[in-house]
Amino acid sequence: MSRRRFLGYVGGGAAAGIAGGYAVGRAVGSDGSGGGTGGAGGLPDSWPFHGTHQAGIVTPAQDRMHFAAFDLRTDSREELVGLLQEWSAAAAAMTQGQVVGEPVGAYDAPPDDTGEALGLPPSRLTITIGLGPSLFETADGVDRFGLADRRPAALEPLPHFPADNLDPARSDGDLCVQACADDPQVAVHAVRNLSRIAFGRAAVRWSQLGFGRTSSTSTSQATPRNLFGFKDGTANLKVEEEAAVAEHVWVGEGDDPAAGWMRGGSYLVARRISMHIETWDRTSLREQEALIGRDRVEGAPLSGGEEFTEPDFALAGRGGEPLIPVDSHVRLAHPSQNDGVRLLRRGYNFADGTTALGRLDAGLFFIAYVRDPRTGYVPMQTRLSRDDALMEYLQHTGSGLFAVPPGASEGGWVGEGLFADQSVRRGGSGLSQRRSEGSLGP
Ligand SMILES: C=CC1=C(C)c2cc3[nH]c(cc4nc(cc5[nH]c(cc1n2)c(C)c5CCC(=O)O)C(CCC(=O)O)=C4C)c(C)c3C=C
Numbered sequence: 001m002s003r004r005r006f007l008g009y010v011g012g013g014a015a016a017g018i019a020g021g022y023a024v025g026r027a028v029g030s031d032g033s034g035g036g037t038g039g040a041g042g043l044p045d046s047w048p049f050h051g052t053h054q055a056g057i058v059t060p061a062q063d064r065m066h067f068a069a070f071d072l073r074t075d076s077r078e079e080l081v082g083l084l085q086e087w088s089a090a091a092a093a094m095t096q097g098q099v100v101g102e103p104v105g106a107y108d109a110p111p112d113d114t115g116e117a118l119g120l121p122p123s124r125l126t127i128t129i130g131l132g133p134s135l136f137e138t139a140d141g142v143d144r145f146g147l148a149d150r151r152p153a154a155l156e157p158l159p160h161f162p163a164d165n166l167d168p169a170r171s172d173g174d175l176c177v178q179a180c181a182d183d184p185q186v187a188v189h190a191v192r193n194l195s196r197i198a199f200g201r202a203a204v205r206w207s208q209l210g211f212g213r214t215s216s217t218s219t220s221q222a223t224p225r226n227l228f229g230f231k232d233g234t235a236n237l238k239v240e241e242e243a244a245v246a247e248h249v250w251v252g253e254g255d256d257p258a259a260g261w262m263r264g265g266s267y268l269v270a271r272r273i274s275m276h277i278e279t280w281d282r283t284s285l286r287e288q289e290a291l292i293g294r295d296r297v298e299g300a301p302l303s304g305g306e307e308f309t310e311p312d313f314a315l316a317g318r319g320g321e322p323l324i325p326v327d328s329h330v331r332l333a334h335p336s337q338n339d340g341v342r343l344l345r346r347g348y349n350f351a352d353g354t355t356a357l358g359r360l361d362a363g364l365f366f367i368a369y370v371r372d373p374r375t376g377y378v379p380m381q382t383r384l385s386r387d388d389a390l391m392e393y394l395q396h397t398g399s400g401l402f403a404v405p406p407g408a409s410e411g412g413w414v415g416e417g418l419f420a421d422q423s424v425r426r427g428g429s430g431l432s433q434r435r436s437e438g439s440l441g442p
């Protein structure tokens with residue numbers, strides 16, 4: 001049942017009228033107007049949960065995010081399967097603006113749906129589910145769920161990068177959920193309800209709220225700005241570049257024969273990057289632009305042109321120095337310096353109050369989707385962490401790598417292929433037989 005109809009159902013016409021007015025006040029128009037940063041034109045009001053790929057990857061980036069990493073509190077394979085199934089069903093409902101579970105349950109029991117999104121539209125919510133390396137094997141080699149031989153080779157914990165200052169309490173996790181929406185209440189509601197469903201089986205390890213997307217993932221979107229005040233996402237990989245997305249984002253058929261279940265999936269890299277805002281704000285505009293390699297107002301490369309003009313790294317100024325400095329961010333991150341690698345960035349700004357020193361605890365929650373982090377992320381991050389002059393203003397404080405399985409079909413669930421593959425391989429008993437044996441879960 002839709003969250004909007006629900007109010008009329010339980011409260012009668014008057015309740016529906018009040019709630020409807022409230023919802024309209026908060027809603028983002030279907031043309032994206034009022035959606036905050038950028039506003040994407042002509043978008044539908046909701047995105048389907050089911051499909052070849054999970055939603056929330058090439059979907060035009062929404063304005064808000066709630067990201068959560070979970071640790072499993074069970075060693076039962078059946079409970080893990082049940083959790084992924086229940087999460088998928090709840091995600092399918094919430095992304096369509098429907099209530100989770102029974103619209104009206106027993107009066108003496110807690111309601112299924114936590115309620116704070118009642119009356120709110122879908123708000124283009126997407127829910128993307130990922131699996132961390134520790135789900136397959138713990139750091140001390142324990143195979144909790146019989147999945148170690150299904151682990152993708154690309155799902156190795158990220159290495160330590162120069163200048164990393166990672167907080168374990170903001171890093172890693174067995175599972176992750178990325179909930180993005182144009183209304184923060186809808187994104188938070190999604191994570192809260194998945195967390196409630198997980199009770200007893202998994203618990204939130206860490207989470208991050210984000211606002212003001214720092215990337216466009218579609219040419220229909222205007223380029224937003226990060227907290228340094230610069231346009232961010234200009235050269236991002238966009239959904240319209242189908243061939244490049246296939247090459248750089250989706251796991252292909254022959255990528256990893258031992259992990260065929262990842263075909264059509266991707267790998268999510270998350271980095272919580274604190275930005276030294278106060279220091280930046282005392283830095284000259286000339287220096288700021290040299291650090292980025294683009295001008296602040298238009299976002300054009302310092303070699304000239306407009307926002308979408310290709311940078312000319314060879315062009316030198318009067319003094320003979322390249323106009324785009326050799327240690328600038330965009331030069332070091334450009335495909336020409338990275339064996340042609342392109343990332344699909346999907347990050348968000350964050351501001352988490354103030355530090356003990358009275359500075360803004362703010363930055364960029366960097367998310368990228370890559371086909372293989374070993375080639376598509378690690379070398380670039382190593383180069384940036386070592387040589388990027390912008391690093392003087394940044395500190396990486398959290399990190400995670402997650403395998404994001406392909407999308408679920410109608411009636412299916414995210415991660416189904418991981419377990420199905422295994423049942424076939426382990427003795428050819430087949431999915432349904434293993435179900436009837438009770439070894440796969442419900
Ligand atoms: C490892 C990958 C990257 C991290 C980490 C990263 C952090 C980061 N970036 C900015 C600001 C900007 N980045 C821009 C471009 C850009 N950044 C990366 C990669 C990482 N950034 C890439 C691949 C690119 C595109 C390079 C290209 O092909 O030209 C830009 C310019 C505008 C744009 O193209 O998006 C800005 C601005 C910050 C502030 C930051 C960490 C907090």
Ligand SMILES: [Fe+2]
Pocket residue numbers: 329333
């Ligand atoms: Fe960047």
